[in-house]
Amino acid sequence: xxxxxxxxxxxxxxxxxxxxxxxxxxxxxxxxxxxxxxxxxxxxxxxxxxxxxxxxxxxxxxxxxxxxxxxxxxxxxxxxxxxxxxxxxxxxxxxxxxxxxxxxxxxxxxxxxxxxxxxxxxxxxxxxxxxxxxxxxxxxxxxxxxxxxxxxxxxxxxxxxxxxxxxxxxxxxxxxxxxxxxxxxxxxxxxxxxxxxxxxxxxxxxxxxxxxxxxxxxxxxxxxxxxxxxxxxxxxxxxxxxxxxxxxxxxxxxxxxxxxxxxxxxxxxxxxxxxxxxxxxxxxxxxxxxxxxxxxxxxxxxxxxxxxx
Amino acid sequence: xxxxxxxxxxxxxxxxxxxxxxxxxxxxxxxxxxxxxxxxxxxxxxxxxxxxxxxxxxxxxxxxxxxxxxxxxxxxxxxxxxxxxxxxxxxxxxxxxxxxxxxxxxxxxxxxxxxxxxxxxxxxxxxxxxxxxxxxxxxxxxxxxxxxxxxxxxxxxxxxxxxxxxxxxxxxxxxxxxxxxxxxxx
Amino acid sequence: xxxxxxxxxxxxxxxxxxxxxxxxxxxxxxxxxxxxxxxxxxxxxxxxxxxxxxxxxxxxxxxxxxxxxxxxxxxxxxxxxxxxxxxxxxxxxxxxxxxxxxxxxxxxxxxxxxxxxxxxxxxxxxxxxxxxxxxxxxxxxxxxxxxxxxxxxxxxxxxxxxxxxxxxxxxxxxxxxxxxxxxxxxxxxxxxxxxxxxxxxxxxxxxxxxxxxxxxxxxxxxxxxxxxxxxxxxxxxxxxxxxxxxxxxxxxxxxxxxxxxxxxxxxxxxxxxxxxxxxxxxxxxxxxxxxxxxxxxxxxxxxxxxxxxxxxxxxxxxxxxxxxxxxxxxxxxxxxxx
Numbered sequence: 019x020x021x022x023x024x025x026x027x028x029x030x031x032x033x034x035x036x037x038x039x040x041x042x043x044x045x046x047x048x049x050x051x052x053x054x055x056x057x058x059x060x061x062x063x064x065x066x067x068x069x070x071x072x073x074x075x076x077x078x079x080x081x082x083x084x085x086x087x088x089x090x091x092x093x094x095x096x097x098x099x100x101x102x103x104x105x106x107x108x109x110x111x112x113x114x115x116x117x118x119x120x121x122x123x124x125x126x127x128x129x130x131x132x133x134x135x136x137x138x139x140x141x142x143x144x145x146x147x148x149x150x151x152x153x154x155x156x157x158x159x160x161x162x163x164x165x166x167x168x169x170x171x172x173x174x175x176x177x178x179x180x181x182x183x184x185x186x187x188x189x190x191x192x193x194x195x196x197x198x199x200x201x202x203x204x205x206x207x208x209x210x211x212x213x214x215x216x217x218x219x220x221x222x223x224x225x226x227x228x229x230x231x232x233x234x235x236x237x238x239x240x241x242x243x244x245x246x247x248x249x250x251x252x253x254x255x256x257x258x259x260x261x262x263x264x265x266x267x268x269x270x271x272x273x274x275x276x277x278x279x280x281x282x283x284x285x286x287x288x289x290x291x292x293x294x295x296x297x298x299x300x301x302x303x304x305x306x307x308x309x310x311x312x313x314x315x316x317x318x319x320x321x322x323x324x325x326x327x
Numbered sequence: 328x329x330x331x332x333x334x335x336x337x338x339x340x341x342x343x344x345x346x347x348x349x350x351x352x353x354x355x356x357x358x359x360x361x362x363x364x365x366x367x368x369x370x371x372x373x374x375x376x377x378x379x380x381x382x383x384x385x386x387x388x389x390x391x392x393x394x395x396x397x398x399x400x401x402x403x404x405x406x407x408x409x410x411x412x413x414x415x416x417x418x419x420x421x422x423x424x425x426x427x428x429x430x431x432x433x434x435x436x437x438x439x440x441x442x443x444x445x446x447x448x449x450x451x452x453x454x455x456x457x458x459x460x461x462x463x464x465x466x467x468x469x470x471x472x473x474x475x476x477x478x479x480x481x482x483x484x485x486x487x488x489x490x491x492x493x494x495x496x497x498x499x500x501x502x503x504x505x506x507x508x509x510x511x512x513x
Numbered sequence: 514x515x516x517x518x519x520x521x522x523x524x525x526x527x528x529x530x531x532x533x534x535x536x537x538x539x540x541x542x543x544x545x546x547x548x549x550x551x552x553x554x555x556x557x558x559x560x561x562x563x564x565x566x567x568x569x570x571x572x573x574x575x576x577x578x579x580x581x582x583x584x585x586x587x588x589x590x591x592x593x594x595x596x597x598x599x600x601x602x603x604x605x606x607x608x609x610x611x612x613x614x615x616x617x618x619x620x621x622x623x624x625x626x627x628x629x630x631x632x633x634x635x636x637x638x639x640x641x642x643x644x645x646x647x648x649x650x651x652x653x654x655x656x657x658x659x660x661x662x663x664x665x666x667x668x669x670x671x672x673x674x675x676x677x678x679x680x681x682x683x684x685x686x687x688x689x690x691x692x693x694x695x696x697x698x699x700x701x702x703x704x705x706x707x708x709x710x711x712x713x714x715x716x717x718x719x720x721x722x723x724x725x726x727x728x729x730x731x732x733x734x735x736x737x738x739x740x741x742x743x744x745x746x747x748x749x750x751x752x753x754x755x756x757x758x759x760x761x762x763x764x765x766x767x768x769x770x771x772x773x774x775x776x777x778x779x780x781x782x783x784x785x786x787x788x789x790x791x792x793x794x795x796x797x798x799x800x801x802x803x804x805x806x807x808x809x810x811x812x813x814x815x816x817x818x819x820x821x822x823x824x825x826x827x828x829x830x831x832x833x834x835x836x837x838x839x840x841x842x843x844x845x846x847x848x849x850x851x
Contacts, residue, residue: 097645097647097669097698097701098647098648098650099647099648099669099670099674100674101677103648104648104649104650107650122645122647122651123623123644123646123651123654123655124648124650124651124654126651126654127650127651127653127654127657128650140701142594142621142622142623142700142701142714144594144595144596144597144622144714144715145594145595145596145597145599145600145622145624145625146597146598146600146624147595147600147622147623147624147625147627147628148594148622148623148624148625149624150624151623151624151627152623163703163714164703164706165703165706165712165714165715166597169597169598170596170597170598173597173598174597177597193703193707195702195703195704195706195707196697196698196701196702196703196704196758197697197698197701197702198669198696198697198698198772199667199669199670199698199845199850199851200669200696200772200773200845200850200851201851202764202771202772205771206764206765206767206771207765207767210849210851211851212848212851225764225765226764227762227763227764227771228762228763228764229741229742229743229760229762229763230742230744230745230761230762230763230768231742233740233741233742235741235762236704236707236762238764238771243697243704243772245707312703312706312707373535373565374564374565375564375565377564377565432805433803433805436537436541436803436804436805436808437805438803438805439802439803439805439806439809440803441802441803441806442805442806444752445751445752445754446751446752447734447751447752450727451727452727452728455722455723455725455726455727455755456564456721456722456723456725457564458722459563459564459565459722459801460564460565461565462565462803463534463535463563463564463565463566463801464565466535466537466538466803466804467535467536467537467538467565468537469537469804
C-alpha cells in the first residue's frame with residue numbers, strides 16, 4: 019500500500035439531504051479549499067423538488083471545485099418519473115466539462131454515443147454480465163450496491179480491473195436503503211407530497227425511525243429510507259483494497275467532512291489503524307452513531323447493537 | 328371464501344373423542360400418514376429441510392392436539408391430549424392453533440392461511456419458516472381428507488369412500504368442518 | 514364514433530396474469546380464468562424463493578402442458594440479480610424455461626437480459642417490476658437495446674402517468690391490480706437486507722419467514738424481524754403483517770405506519786381507467802399465497818374484466834377478506850398516496 023499509484027481514490031458523494039442553498043454553498047467552498055479528496059459529486063439525487071434552490075449557484079460551486087483541482091461529477095436523479103424530472107436528467111447528461119453519474123437507467127437512453135459516465139450504488143450491478151454491459155456503454159466507475167458481500171465485491175473488482183473500470187464502495191455515511199414515490203417526511207408530518215413545505219430540511223442528517231420498543235433502526239430522508247447508523251468502513255479497509263476495490267465513497271453527513279476525508283485518506287493509506295480512525299471519527303461533530311458496513315458479513319447479527327462499537 | 332365466522336366443533340362430539348383411548352387412534356393415524364406419504368410423495372419432498380421438524384397442530388375446539396413429524400423416512404402423526412390446564416404440552420418446533428374448521432379448511436384449499444392469520448383465526452408460534460413450508464406443501468398436494476381416510480382401508484376403500492360421501496353433507500352440517508375439497512368427491 | 518357499437522368491439526381485451534406458486538396453484542389459476550400464469554424455479558433465481566413453493570424442471574414442463582392445453586400462457590420469472598461468480602444458475606434457468614416451452618421470461622438484471630437477448634433471441638422477454646423502469650426513457654433503453662416486449666411497471670405511478678408512458682413507448686405494459694403492495698421502488702430496496710441479511714434482489718425473499726418471530730407479550734402480539742420489533746398489535750385487531758415496510762415505528766412525534774399501512778392493493782375499480790391508459794396486462798400478486806386465495810382472486814378479477822368488457826359495472830369489494838390487514842387501497846394509482 020506504499021505505492022502511490024495503487025492508492026484507491028477518495029470521492030465525496032452527492033449531498034443526499036435537503037441542506038439550504040447557503041449551507042451547500044459554504045460546504046462546497048470549504049471542500050474545494052480544504053478537503054483532501056480526488057472527486058466531488060454535486061447535484062440532487064433524491065428529490066426533484068429540492069433542485070431549484072441551489073441550481074443558480076451550482077455553476078459557481080463546480081468552478082471553485084475544479085479550480086481547486088478536484089474532479090467534479092454531476093449526479094442525475096435516482097427516480098425520475100415526471101416530465102420535468104426527465105428533463106433534469108437530460109440536462110445533466112448533456113453537460114460538458116464535467117463527469118456525470120447515473121442513478122438509474124434513464125440516462126442510458128439519453129446519452130450521446132461515446133459519452134462516458136459513472137454508475138452510482140443506486141444502480142443494480144450485482145454480476146459480471148451487468149458490469150460488462152455498462153463498461154461497453156462507457157462506464158468508467160461503478161459504485162457497488164450496499165448489500166453485496168465481500169466475495170461478490172472481489173469478483174466484480176477483478177472483472178472491473180480486466181475491463182478498466184474503477185470499482186467503488188460506500189465507506190462513510192448513512193446507507194441509502196430504498197427509494198419510493200412516496201415522501202415519508204411529508205407523511206409523518208401529516209402533509210401531502212405536493213405541499214410538503216420542505217420539512218425534510220429540518221433534518222440535515224435525516225429523521226430517525228425507531229422501533230416501538232425504542233430500538234434505533236432506520237432514518238428517512240424525504241422519499242429515501244436509510245440506515246440509522248452512519249456506516250464507516252474501517253476494519254474492512256485492507257480487505258477491500260486486497261479484493262481490488264479502487265475507490266472509496268464518503269457520503270456527506272452534517273459534520274466536519276474535511277476531517278472525515280483526512281481520516282479516511284490516512285486509513286486507506288494504511289497510515290492509521292481502524293481503532294485510531296474510529297477514535298478520530300468521534301471528534302468530527304457527528305451526531306449519529308457509527309455502524310459497520312453490510313459487506314462485513316456480520317451486519318445483520320450486530321445491526322441492533324452497532325452504537326456500542 | 329366465506330365471510331361468516333368460523334364454526335366451533337360441537338362440544339358433545341369432542342367429549343366423546345376426548346374419552347377415546349389414544350392407542351387405536353394413534354395406530355389409525357400411523358396408517359393414515361404412511362398412506363399419505365405413498366400417495367403424495369411431493370408433499371414431503373417440498374418440505375425439504377423442514378421435513379425433520381415437529382409440528383404441533385392444535386384444534387382449539389378439540390380436547391386433542393396432533394403432533395406431526397413429516398420425515399419421509401418415518402412420517403408420524405400422534406394424538407396429544409391436553410393437560411389439566413388445557414395445554415398440549417409437548418416439545419415441538421412450531422405450533423399452529425385454530426378452530427378445527429379453519430385447519431381442515433386450509434388443508435382442503437377452501438380457506439386461505441394468510442387470511443386466517445391476518446384475522447387471527449389461527450395462531451402461529453415458533454419456526455415461522457417451517458410452518459410456511461408445511462402450508463405450501465400441503466396446499467400443493469390437493470389433499471382430500473375423506474379420500475385419504477378411505478385409501479387407508481385397503482380393498483374396502485371404494486365402499487368406505489361411498490359411505491363417507493353419503494354422510495358428508497350431514498356431517499359437514501353437524502360439525503361445520505369441510506370434510507373434503509370444495510366440489511371434489513371423496 | 515358515429516354509429517353505436519358494442520363496447521366489446523372497441524376495447525382491447527386485457528390479459529389477466531395470475532400467480533402460480535405451486536403446480537396446484539397453476540391449475541387452479543388456469544381453471545379460474547387466468548389468461549396467463551407466472552411462476553418460477555425452486556431456487557434463488559426468482560423473487561418468491563419461499564420454502565415449499567415453486568417448480569422443478571419436470572413440474573414446469575407439466576404445468577406448461579396443462580396451461581397450453583387450456584389456452585393459457587406461462588411466464589417464467591427469473592427476476593433476481595445473479596450472484597457474481599454464479600451467473601450460470603441464472604443462465605441455465607433461462608435455457609430451461611425456453612426448453613420447457615415458456616411463452617416468456619420475466620427478467621430484471623441488465624446482464625441477464627443482455628445474455629438472453631443474445632443467446633435466446635426468439636424467447637419473448639418481459640422486464641420485471643424488479644428492474645424499476647419508471648419512465649419512457651428508461652423503458653426505451655430496454656426496448657431498443659434488448660428487445661423487451663413488455664414492461665411490468667413499478668407500483669409508484671399514477672394512472673395518468675401510466676397513460677403518458679404508454680403514449681411514448683413501443684412495448685406492452687403490465688400493471689399490478691391486486692395483492693401485496695411494495696411501497697418502495699421494487700428492486701431498489703435493501704431494507705430486508707438491512708434487518709436480516711437476506712434480500713429480494715439477491716435471495717429472492719423479503720422479510721423472510723426464517724427471520725420472523727411472533728411472540729405474545731401480555732395482551733400484545735409482537736412481530737419481530739431479525740433483532741427488530743416491527744409491530745405490536747393488541748388483541749382483537751388484525752395480526753401484524755410480517756413485512757418490514759408495513760410495520761409500525763416512531764419517527765419524531767409520529768408513531769404508526771411510517772412507510773405503509775398493512776393494506777393490499779385492489780385496483781379492480783380502476784380497470785376501465787387502466788385499459789383506457791393503454792395497459793395490456795393486469796397482474797395479480799401472490800405466488801406465496803394459497804390455492805384458496807388464487808381461486809378467489811383470479812375468479813373475481815376474471816369476472817371484473819369480463820363485466821367491464823361486456824359493458825357491465827364492476828362489483829365493489831370482492832376480495833377484501835383475502836387482503837393483508839383485510840383492507841385495500843388503490844395505492845399509487847391515485848396521486849394522494851404519495
